[in-house]
Amino acid sequence: MAKSSEVKVVVFGRAGVGKSALVVRLLTNRFIWEYDPTLESTYRHQASIDDEMVSMEILDTAGQEDLLQKEGHMRWGDGFVLVYDITDRSSFEDVAPLRSLVEEVRKPRHVPLVLVGNKADLEHARQVATEEGERLAADMACAFYECSACAGTAGTAGTVAEAFHELCREVRRRRAVQGKSRRRSSTTHVKQAINKMLTKISS
Numbered sequence: 529m530a531k532s533s534e535v536k537v538v539v540f541g542r543a544g545v546g547k548s549a550l551v552v553r554l555l556t557n558r559f560i561w562e563y564d565p566t567l568e569s570t571y572r573h574q575a576s577i578d579d580e581m582v583s584m585e586i587l588d589t590a591g592q593e594d595l596l597q598k599e600g601h602m603r604w605g606d607g608f609v610l611v612y613d614i615t616d617r618s619s620f621e622d623v624a625p626l627r628s629l630v631e632e633v634r635k636p637r638h639v640p641l642v643l644v645g646n647k648a649d650l651e652h653a654r655q656v657a658t659e660e661g662e663r664l665a666a667d668m669a670c671a672f673y674e675c676s677a678c679a680g681t682a683g684t685a686g687t688v689a690e691a692f693h694e695l696c697r698e699v700r701r702r703r704a705v706q707g708k709s710r711r712r713s714s715t716t717h718v719k720q721a722i723n724k725m726l727t728k729i730s731s
């Protein structure tokens with residue numbers, strides 16, 4: 529494993545969608561039923577993603593922050609996990625405005641995002657169809673996962689890590705694109721300077 533990179537991840541979503549439970553699932557592979565509902569916390573987590581060590585700093589937001597706090601978190605993060613609860617339609621409706629705010633705060637940069645529909649174990653109480661999640665993710669041009677932070681739901685628990693890993697990949701892809709365009713613009717400057725010199729010499 530050659531390189532290692534740092535990625536700051538912010539987990540956003542309405543209070544009670546399961547942000548803390550998802551982060552705990554990622555960090556410990558466990559599910560904890562009750563968590564302090566209002567505290568905001570940061571965690572460190574290392575993972576090998578496609579043969580690269582990635583060190584994630586994860587900010588689990590409180591879900592009830594004011595606009596100023598939200599904007600501060602949006603400036604801090606490299607990538608964002610937008611979470612809704614598949615059994616709570618209004619938490620799904622919160623996602624689009626949240627995404628617009630991130631775009632606004634980070635303009636003109638593209639913002640790496642993943643969309644997560646949590647509590648997939650509660651199929652009987654579902655209020656948001658999988659296709660609706662897929663459509664929203666397509667609109668936001670980001671990856672989409674339905675998962676459950678809840679222990680014992682075979683299949684969906686592993687998806688939690690996959691969602692965070694995919695976000696790190698997207699951050700990495702964006703950094704590569706931005707690095708290239710920075711290099712291109714500095715080459716353009718050198719070319720312009722040489723052209724200027726040549727014009728002066730020949731005149």
Ligand SMILES: Nc1nc2c(ncn2[C@@H]2O[C@H](COP(=O)(O)OP(=O)(O)OP(=O)(O)O)[C@@H](O)[C@H]2O)c(=O)[nH]1
Nearest residue numbers: 543544545546547548549561565590591647677678
């Ligand atoms: N069945 C089920 N319950 C879940 C799941 N994830 C979280 N919960 C429950 O949902 C409630 C809220 O979970 P939290 O992780 O505290 O949610 P949060 O989004 O961090 O909430 P705030 O900190 O208030 O913003 C808790 O009772 C959890 O046990 C899940 O995947 N399935």
